Amino acid sequence: MTLHKSQEPEITSVVELPTDKARWITLQQINYTDQTGKPRTWEVAARKTRAAKAGVDAVAIGNILLPANGDPPSTIVVIQYRPPLDAYTVEWPAGLIDEGETAEQAAVREFKEETGYEVSRVVDVSPVQAADPGMSSANMKMVMVEVDLPEGAEAGVLPEQRLEDGEHIERVVVRLDGFYDRLVEYSKKERFVVAAKLFHFAAGMQFVRNRGKELKLL
Amino acid sequence: MTLHKSQEPEITSVVELPTDKARWITLQQINYTDQTGKPRTWEVAARKTRAAKAGVDAVAIGNILLPANGDPPSTIVVIQYRPPLDAYTVEWPAGLIDEGETAEQAAVREFKEETGYEVSRVVDVSPVQAADPGMSSANMKMVMVEVDLPEGAEAGVLPEQRLEDGEHIERVVVRLDGFYDRLVEYSKKERFVVAAKLFHFAAGMQFVRNRGKELKLL
Structure with missing residues (x-):
């Protein structure tokens, strides 16, 4: 890529x-009593932006792209420079939940902004x-969505993104049956790192594909 | 439980x-130039404890317990009160990598401390x-391990943990074929939350179990 x-x-x-x-995040000291009644402390990083309605900081958008011609399904991942890692991260589309939004609404909005695709169906909210x-006190929900690709989308032309000023987000469409291997490949590239949540999902998939029969999971 | x-x-x-x-974590402002040459800033939470040798903060220990009598395999998860969430979290065993350790060494050590089990085999280091x-700049590796359970372990007696002062960690053995459903159940309990990495792995497993044939992943 x-x-x-x-x-x-x-x-x-x-x-x-x-x-x-700090405007976006903060440090807190939590003073608490443990299971034995002993006073203890813990240091925590927290977001300052949690929306009251959802009570959740963020959504990650697991997604399946279904070609109209019956070709194998894919997923779309986004790659962007993340200053905290000084690296390009590979992630599922994700974003903070805005005030007044539900997790599902935030997912549909963010998915459109970052990928250009309209969600056809929300299939699960975790x-x-x-x-x-x-x-950290940060929390999130995973929203799983499906997109029925229009005819001709197989040619690899992606719809227009609606990014905010300063957002530079590359999109990569990856076939689901090669998902895990592609993430491992990205991990080997200089200055690339895969987000842990995405890697764990793909690793769970691969685990069942490779060992599901032996371990009586299928 | x-x-x-x-x-x-x-x-x-x-x-x-x-x-x-703060002793364990810190806040940083990163000043950087973006892809267009424009100067920007980003706020970051960072751990202060990263060991130089590994260059990685932490390990999570994916694990499979294999009964001697051929019963279905399980995994062991740990439940502990986490002040950042003010909740009991369900996670795979995990810990920070100590100075001088590799990720694999930290995984074997932490697994023994938190679960009482000796690792029989390390099958993968992510x-x-x-x-x-x-x-956050925090990073981690997942180490996948297997434990060959001794005869009689099926009866549910767990080996002794070696916890540090102040650690209160409950262990729960969960059959792999009911893993995802159990995590969803825990998520519904008052004051319980599942860690995102663990949930994503189990969700990836369940995704292939439920839809692998339809989506041509098996």
Whole structure:
């Protein structure tokens, strides 16, 4: 894959950010009593943007693209430069839930913005999941969607994205039957890293494909 | 499942933690130039404990328990109170990589500490994965292990854990063929949340079990 960009993003400096100057995230000290009644503390990173209605920070959009001609199904992943990793991350489309939205509404909106595709069907909304529970209070839901591709979409022409200013998001369509192998390939590329949630989903798929019979899962 | 504890953990206060007082995690502002050369900033939560040798913060230990009598395989998950969520999280055993360790060594050590079981075989070590790439620089590897259970382990007696002071970790053995359903059940329980990585792996398994034939994945 070629990333269409004029230059490589580059970090110019990393500075310690005082908590009272941070706008999007914060550090908290939680004081609590444990199971034995002993007072303890824990350090936590938290988002400052959680929408009240959903009570959930973000959605990730698992997706299946179904070709009109019966070709094998694919999924669309997005690749973008993520400053926290100083790397291009491979992820399913995802985003924060806006005030007043449900997880499902956020998923349909974000999927359209990042991929250009209209969702044909929402097939599942997961329970709330803890993003990185040892370190952070961030949480998310996975919304699984399907897109019935129009005739001719097999030719590889993707619809127009609706990105916000400053968003540079590449899209890659990957056949589901080669999904795990492609993620492993991306992981070997210089300055690329796969997001843990996506990698775990694909690894779970591959686990059943490779060992499902032996382990009596099929 | 009953959690054996004398009382429920309780948060007594949450206070903003100044960055220069934090010991385990920190906030950073990353200044960078994007693909168009425009200067931008990003707020990041980072761990302060990354071991130099591994270059990776943590391991999660995917695991398969294989009964000696040929009964269906299981996996062991751990449940612990996580102050960032004020909830009991369901996760695969996991831990930070100590200085001088490889991911594989950390996995074998943590698995023994948290579950009491010796690893029989390490079957896979994943590439580096980004834990929550929009918000944090934290990263991890998944190490997949197998345990050949001794005769009689089917009776449900678990070996002794080796927990550190203050660790209260319950273990639950779940049959792999009922894994996803159990995680959904846990998600419905008051004050329980499943970790996103674990949920995604189980969802990937279930996806192939339910739709693998229809989607030509098997």
